[in-house]
Amino acid sequence: MNTEEKYIMILKIDKNQGWFQKADGEYEQIDKITKEDLLRIMENILENDTEIEEYDEEKIKNQAHQVVYKSIYNNLKSLKDRKKEFNDNIERLYQEQYNKYVSK
Amino acid sequence: MKKIDLHIHTVSTVSDSDFIFSIDILKEYIEKSKLDVIAITNHNVFDLSQFKIIQSEISVVAFPGIEIDLPTGHLLLISDGKDLDAFSEKCKNVSDKIQLNTDSITVEELKNIFGDLSQYLLIPHYLKTPAVRNEDFTKLKDFFSAGEVDNIKKFVRTMKDEEKLCPVLFSDERMKEGLEKFPLRQTYIDCGEITLNGIKSTFKDRTKVFLSENDGNKLFQIFNNGQHLSTGLNVIFGKRSSGKTYTLNQLEDSFSRVKYVRQFDLVQKDDESDVKSFKSEVQRKRGLFVDKYLESFRSMIDDISQIDLISDENKLSSYLDSLLKSAEEVDRKDTFSKVKLFEEEEFLISSSKGLEKLIDSVIDIIENKEYKSTIESYIEIDKLKLLATDLINKLWEKAEKDRNKKHINSLVNDIKVNLRFKTSSTPIESVDVFNILLNKQRVAKFNTITKAMQEEGIIFDEPIQGFRVVAKKLPFKFVGEIKNTIPGNLSFKDAFVKYNNPFEYLQLLKTNDKLDSSYYYKAFVRIQYMILNKDGNEVSGGERSEFRLLQEIKDAQNYDLLLLDEPESSFDNKFLNSDVNALIKSISKEMPVVIVTHNNTVGLSIKPDYILYTEKVSSGGKATYKIFAGYPTDKELVCCTDETKVKNYDILLNSLEAGYKAYEYRGEIYNDIKN
Numbered sequence: 001m002n003t004e005e006k007y008i009m010i011l012k013i014d015k016n017q018g019w020f021q022k023a024d025g026e027y028e029q030i031d032k033i034t035k036e037d038l039l040r041i042m043e044n045i046l047e048n049d050t051e052i053e054e055y056d057e058e059k060i061k062n063q064a065h066q067v068v069y070k071s072i073y074n075n076l077k078s079l080k081d082r083k084k085e086f087n088d089n090i091e092r093l094y095q096e097q098y099n100k101y102v103s104k
Numbered sequence: 105m106k107k108i109d110l111h112i113h114t115v116s117t118v119s120d121s122d123f124i125f126s127i128d129i130l131k132e133y134i135e136k137s138k139l140d141v142i143a144i145t146n147h148n149v150f151d152l153s154q155f156k157i158i159q160s161e162i163s164v165v166a167f168p169g170i171e172i173d174l175p176t177g178h179l180l181l182i183s184d185g186k187d188l189d190a191f192s193e194k195c196k197n198v199s200d201k202i203q204l205n206t207d208s209i210t211v212e213e214l215k216n217i218f219g220d221l222s223q224y225l226l227i228p229h230y231l232k233t234p235a236v237r238n239e240d241f242t243k244l245k246d247f248f249s250a251g252e253v254d255n256i257k258k259f260v261r262t263m264k265d266e267e268k269l270c271p272v273l274f275s276d277e278r279m280k281e282g283l284e285k286f287p288l289r290q291t292y293i294d295c296g297e298i299t300l301n302g303i304k305s306t307f308k309d310r311t312k313v314f315l316s317e318n319d320g321n322k323l324f325q326i327f328n329n330g331q332h333l334s335t336g337l338n339v340i341f342g343k344r345s346s347g348k349t350y351t352l353n354q355l356e357d358s359f360s361r362v363k364y365v366r367q368f369d370l371v372q373k374d375d376e377s378d379v380k381s382f383k384s385e386v387q388r389k390r391g392l393f394v395d396k397y398l399e400s401f402r403s404m405i406d407d408i409s410q411i412d413l414i415s416d417e418n419k420l421s422s423y424l425d426s427l428l429k430s431a432e433e434v435d436r437k438d439t440f441s442k443v444k445l446f447e448e449e450e451f452l453i454s455s456s457k458g459l460e461k462l463i464d465s466v467i468d469i470i471e472n473k474e475y476k477s478t479i480e481s482y483i484e485i486d487k488l489k490l491l492a493t494d495l496i497n498k499l500w501e502k503a504e505k506d507r508n509k510k511h512i513n514s515l516v517n518d519i520k521v522n523l524r525f526k527t528s529s530t531p532i533e534s535v536d537v538f539n540i541l542l543n544k545q546r547v548a549k550f551n552t553i554t555k556a557m558q559e560e561g562i563i564f565d566e567p568i569q570g571f572r573v574v575a576k577k578l579p580f581k582f583v584g585e586i587k588n589t590i591p592g593n594l595s596f597k598d599a600f601v602k603y604n605n606p607f608e609y610l611q612l613l614k615t616n617d618k619l620d621s622s623y624y625y626k627a628f629v630r631i632q633y634m635i636l637n638k639d640g641n642e643v644s645g646g647e648r649s650e651f652r653l654l655q656e657i658k659d660a661q662n663y664d665l666l667l668l669d670e671p672e673s674s675f676d677n678k679f680l681n682s683d684v685n686a687l688i689k690s691i692s693k694e695m696p697v698v699i700v701t702h703n704n705t706v707g708l709s710i711k712p713d714y715i716l717y718t719e720k721v722s723s724g725g726k727a728t729y730k731i732f733a734g735y736p737t738d739k740e741l742v743c744c745t746d747e748t749k750v751k752n753y754d755i756l757l758n759s760l761e762a763g764y765k766a767y768e769y770r771g772e773i774y775n776d777i778k779n
Contacts, residue, residue, distance in 0.1 A: 064431035
């Protein structure tokens with residue numbers, strides 16, 4: 001499955017555990033995630049084409065990982081679904097001011 | 105030549121302030137003003153018995169009339185007075201309909217009451233408030249013989265325009281007890297027989313309507329003693345303390361809407377406070393433009409100052425902390441925390457702003473009338489209407505869904521709160537990552553925009569009579585510059601450290617309790633005003649005065665009379681001769697201008713239309729001022745009160761050239777230099 005990946009997998013399930021991708025590209029167990037990691041991953045989702053593996057209770061045996069993975073997955077999924085809306089929002093953000101003070 | 109005033113009030117009505125009519129005052133006014141014809145025109149009323157008394161008491165022709173309130177403005181309707189009873193009856197109909205000062209009658213009602221309007225002399229308030237306008241004017245146009253104006257400037261301007269009604273200037277005065285200063289607003293007509301028809305036909309030929317008895321529209325009366333001024337450019341000469349400024353002060357008293365530039369008002373000073381006050385004056389006049397330029401920056405600041413990134417970060421931390429803690433406790437789950445809803449997160453409700461804006465834009469295109477044909481050549485309006493309907497439906501659907509989501513969220517929250525009370529497990533906090541990330545983007549964009557706005561650049565460049573007013577934006581270089589920009593003598597020392605990071609700078613500004621948030625936007629960019637001269641350099645002290653004078657003269661266009669007292673006190677001849685003279689000359693084509701001067705550059709090279717010479721006369725220990733007047737080409741100037749005369753040539757030499765000897769001496773020097 002991993003070989004057919006089109007985009008970077010930033011959240012994945014492997015060896016019955018949940019993993020997230022660190023800034024250096026390596027993977028780390030999901031319960032080691034920090035606030036900075038989370039923010040970086042979220043920004044990554046909005047800025048780049050990324051993949052997140054769907055939460056599957058069966059595949060994760062570690063119960064702690066289940067709780068963390070599920071919640072983070074839900075949050076990231078919702079963000080990914082709203083990527084278009086987010087970018088529309090950025091586009092509109094202070095457009096008037098941008099045109100007036102920046103564009104010449 | 106007949107002098108007429110066909111707009112006189114003798115009855116106090118709801119449209120007047122209270123007054124008591126005095127027949128003696130009316131008689132005195134007629135006599136002193138040398139009137140030949142008057143008309144009594146009270147607001148919406150004709151007092152027959154009073155009119156008969158007036159007729160019997162005065163020696164000049166009096167026509168009966170009435171000033172009627174139409175929906176848009178006032179109309180003078182004057183009768184020939186042949187059937188006073190019938191006229192009185194008709195006017196009673198008007199009085200019945202107009203009881204309050206907010207009432208009026210329509211043109212149709214007017215026609216019903218008075219029948220054939222061509223039997224009367226009809227004069228509307230024309231360039232005078234409240235003017236008969238729009239439909240009222242169009243419907244009555246054919247019956248108007250003249251239009252009333254309220255000052256000399258409007259009279260002269262209207263007279264020159266053949267398309268306009270023939271202008272007339274009347275007193276519109278209340279002949280009341282205690283009236284001391286008689287009005288000077290009357291009109292002369294070259295009319296043989298004084299009948300209503302005679303006056304009407306005179307108005308039809310505007311070459312027979314004048315401001316003065318002998319000088320057509322070149323002169324007009326300024327004082328009750330018969331003193332006249334030119335409707336163009338007047339120059340007053342005279343020795344020191346001979347009554348020149350006194351005359352200007354009197355003129356200021358006698359007329360309304362007078363622009364008076366006093367002596368030394370504009371004199372140059374080189375001290376710092378003068379520069380400062382000059383700049384702040386220029387700044388005040390142009391402040392509106394700059395405020396408008398900064399308006400959207402201001403609204404962005406209002407928005408940005410609501411963002412708290414630290415609190416955003418804390419929310420994310422507490423989400424993650426609660427999540428990890430909840431994961432640790434996974435083995436210790438009890439029956440309450442095992443309930444699925446315990447870990448359920450809220451539905452996120454996205455903003456509808458984007459969709460709403462889109463709908464507005466589509467509707468804008470549909471409703472645009474100006475570019476309708478261009479739009480239709482690309483898009484079918486019907487299709488746009490379908491699109492709008494579709495989008496509106498989507499908005500409604502979303503609103504419906506959002507309502508449900510909100511309902512479920514509050515339900516779930518209630519359950520979660522109850523479960524939390526009963527369990528020892530840590531609940532997972534909810535977090536709105538969408539908004540947290542959006543706030544970060546907001547801040548980034550704010551920083552970009554603010555940085556660009558702080559770059560040096562010109563935002564305003566207005567050429568004014570050879571000068572240029574330039575408003576420049578630039579970053580603050582020193583903390584003192586911010587202090588000078590924002591009122592309240594506040595310290596910005598701590599915040600200024602972060603000036604290069606706009607968002608952080610704003611956070612520091614926010615910590616200053618004494619700083620009103622409405623001033624935040626001013627603390628980001630410095631606006632510098634400069635007045636540049638022809639060479640592009642900042643103006644000197646002398647040039648500042650010149651700029652001020654030009655501005656004052658330009659401003660005079662908004663007034664009816666311009667008075668200038670010795671402009672040479674502040675300027676050099678070269679400036680007076682070139683710019684000022686040209687400007688004064690051109691303004692005097694529009695309105696009467698009076699200049700007091702000792703300077704030959706102003707006095708003669710400006711080519712005045714009329715010359716006045718003042719002289720102080722002491723008799724019996726009492727000082728009075730005499731005025732001699734005449735055209736520049738007249739050999740003699742004449743005093744209107746006692747017909748005494750002075751030689752124009754002598755006056756000019758004495759006033760402008762310090763006398764004949766000095767003039768000759770100067771001539772010799774010039775000759776010597778030349779040779």
